[in-house]
Amino acid sequence: MANVTIYTTPTCGYCKAAKAFFKDNNVEYSEHDVANDSEKANEMIQKSGQMGVPVIEVDNEIVVGFDQTKLSSLLGIK
């Protein structure tokens, strides 16, 4: 079972799409709201080298944006 973390903001459309994708595929994940947690915001910026959301971490691999193709490959989803 992959370790999945998503950094989001409440108004981000692609963040919602990513979470819906996880739900549809029974992927468990933890979420950090970077709009309200500046420590996690900095963590996200350090890990991804940029400020766009969502940032998704799958077992230490960073995916910037809702890249369904890359996420499917990392999570073993067809």
Place this chain on the structure above:
Amino acid sequence: MPRTFDVVIIGAGPSGMSAAIYCTRKGLKTMVIGKDVGGQVAKSGEIKNYLGYGSTTGADLAQFFHEHIKGFENIEHEHGVYVIDIVKNGDSFLVKTDKEEIGAEAVIIASGRVPRKLGIPGEEEFNNKGVSYCDVCDGPLFSGKDVAVVGGGNSGLEAALSLSKICKSVAVINLTEDLTGDETLKNKIKEALNVTIYNNAKTKKVIGETFVKELVYEEKNGSEKRISVQGVFIEIGYVPKSDFEKLSTKDKFNRIVINKNCETNVVGLFAAGDVTDIRDNQVIIASGEGAKAALSAYYYLAHK
């Protein structure tokens, strides 16, 4: 042998998704191709005028639309794919993407609009590293910071207003003599204590190291000034995403010219929503136009 469909819809925003529902319910073998899902609406803030949804957000509305099309098993939906051309293939079409060529008896272009770029040094380099085109998406990461908004029209003023509530300061960099947005917005902006307006200011470049540090602008007299900012929100309007095909006729704004049935000048090629020359760009209009284009495609195929 390329995969083939009755209808290929280019764009997965409201007009594309609405078209997909109408096509599939008419029994047409349907594919929707989009680089993302939701189009412009996914990046919009509060929406209070979409019939049936009361007060909602663009992000939520995009999600509702997506759930709706996911409910139709027969819609083939390709994400993260770019269409790079459409060519005629006898009396059918070939839709060329960055991955494959797809055969289509009819095509609906619903590719919408994209933010206009400034075309200045630093803009590409610092994209997502301080430069943003979406205050709704990215504003929260600039909480307590100094930012600039380039653009004195409605988009710029709305962005500046919403950023002023979370950022330390907002500098509005406006090219013209005065702000060009609506009076109510202009008044609200003038009342916001942490917003400074720079008129007659031409943005020249964005400077930084890993992330943005400064914006450089030119005054009317030619002198260069710098402001220290961590974010630069570029809000200078939208342009139609119509440059990937040469079949259809475009107007002087590069919008695809359509008739009231969403037909282009090419038989079997239809277009819907913000990429076309309709007068108004609203989510509910895009949805309606998508449905119209789908029905036109259906009638066309029924008589083919």
